[in-house]
Amino acid sequence: xxxxxxxxxxxxxxxxxxxxxxxxxxxxxxxxxxxxxxxxxxxxxxxxxxxxxxxxxxxxxxxxxxxxxxxxxxxxxxxxxxxxxxxxxxxxxxxxxxxxxxxxxxxxxxxxxxxxxxxxxxxxxxxxxxxxxxxxxxxxxxxxxxxxxxxxxxxxxxxxxxxxxxxxxxxxxxxxxxxxxxxxxxxxxxxxxxxxxxxxxxxxxxxxxxxxxxxxxxxxxxxxxxxxxxxxxxxxxxxxxxxxxxxxxxxxxxxxxxxxxxxxxxxxxxxxxxxxxxxxxxxxxxxxxxxxxxxxxxxxxxxxx
Numbered sequence: 001x002x003x004x005x006x007x008x009x010x011x012x013x014x015x016x017x018x019x020x021x022x023x024x025x026x027x028x029x030x031x032x033x034x035x036x037x038x039x040x041x042x043x044x045x046x047x048x049x050x051x052x053x054x055x056x057x058x059x060x061x062x063x064x065x066x067x068x069x070x071x072x073x074x075x076x077x078x079x080x081x082x083x084x085x086x087x088x089x090x091x092x093x094x095x096x097x098x099x100x101x102x103x104x105x106x107x108x109x110x111x112x113x114x115x116x117x118x119x120x121x122x123x124x125x126x127x128x129x130x131x132x133x134x135x136x137x138x139x140x141x142x143x144x145x146x147x148x149x150x151x152x153x154x155x156x157x158x159x160x161x162x163x164x165x166x167x168x169x170x171x172x173x174x175x176x177x178x179x180x181x182x183x184x185x186x187x188x189x190x191x192x193x194x195x196x197x198x199x200x201x202x203x204x205x206x207x208x209x210x211x212x213x214x215x216x217x218x219x220x221x222x223x224x225x226x227x228x229x230x231x232x233x234x235x236x237x238x239x240x241x242x243x244x245x246x247x248x249x250x251x252x253x254x255x256x257x258x259x260x261x262x263x264x265x266x267x268x269x270x271x272x273x274x275x276x277x278x279x280x281x282x283x284x285x286x287x288x289x290x291x292x293x294x295x296x297x298x299x300x301x302x303x304x305x
Contacts, residue, residue, distance in 0.1 A: 005294055005298050006136075007096065007100045008137075009294065009298070010097065010099075010294060011104040014101060014104050014259075014287060014291070016290075017047065017290040019263060022047055022290075025232050028043075028045060030209065030284075031043075037057065041056040043055075043056070043285035044285055045284075045289040049078065050076060050085075051079050053285075054072060054094075054288045055073055055090065056090050056094065059071060071090065072091055074288060076293065085296060086295075088296075093291060095125045097287050097291045098126055098283060100291060102133060103133040103137060105227060105279040105281075106134065106204065107137060108262040109227065109277050110134075110179075111200055114141075116139070116179035117140075117141050117142050117144070118134065118140050118182065119143075119170065119175050119181045119182075120145050121172075123145060123147035126206065127145070135165070140165045142166045143157070143168075145168070145169050157169050172193070175197055178197070178201055179202070185215060186208075187207060187208075187215050188214070190214060194218070197224075201277070203277070208282075210237065211242045212242075213239045214238075216240045218243070218249045221244045221254070224277060225256040227255075227278070228255055228259070228280050228281075229258065240280045
């Protein structure tokens with residue numbers, strides 16, 4: 001799908017949807033069903049001339065079988081008639097959509113004016129997608145890959161070098177001195193000591209949508225200006241925020257702003273010099289719909305076809 005639509009173009013589609021008045025706070029909730037192989041997710045959305053639904057499987061045992069952890073399909077429908085227009089690979093759509101959401105946030109949150117030092121946690125498809133989404137946005141002085149799988153980390157670092165980025169593998173301690181930290185893992189516990197993140201560091205966490213799973217720790221969340229896709233979704237699904245709240249470290253009002261606030265200019269990103277900035281993404285159905293529509297339009301399919 002990236003051959004049809006770049007992460008930057010997908011981010012443009014997300015921004016356009018928000019500027020057109022889409023309110024993520026009203027996006028339908030994700031439905032999750034436990035099944036023998038893992039979890040089945042249902043994510044419907046409707047906006048403008050289109051309606052769509054993603055049915056995704058999360059199978060934790062698949063990587064050991066040499067299979068993708070995320071599976072599924074996306075059905076795009078004509079809005080007024082509900083006539084099917086396209087059936088897309090759900091895993092490929094997610095692999096494009098998630099880095100696009102992060103890229104849109106980073107347009108507003110990432111430090112500018114100098115090459116950045118990136119620390120990237122993870123070595124799976126999302127880590128590759130996020131690396132390639134960041135490159136058009138900011139020049140990278142270095143990319144440091146931190147992953148449980150040493151071979152996977154080395155392969156991603158080599159891929160970065162092939163893209164012209166000085167890169168190496170590293171450890172969680174490399175967060176000290178990082179300008180940008182991106183977490184794309186299946187971790188359920190914090191990946192690094194949040195005290196290492198400097199006041200100008202931007203952290204993106206995309207790995208989980210479960211209220212008990214998190215990639216960042218309470219120390220970081222307490223210090224950070226926090227941005228989310230939707231307050232309602234974050235307070236329902238973002239363990240990175242819900243665990244510190246349960247500990248009494250923060251309250252629901254700790255969220256600084258949303259992606260829509262940033263895109264519209266209602267709340268310009270601030271505090272970069274005085275505290276870290278955290279963008280926590282859980283992934284939402286409206287994002288899948290916006291990117292799916294952009295994909296089929298780029299391929300020459302329309303609601304009138």
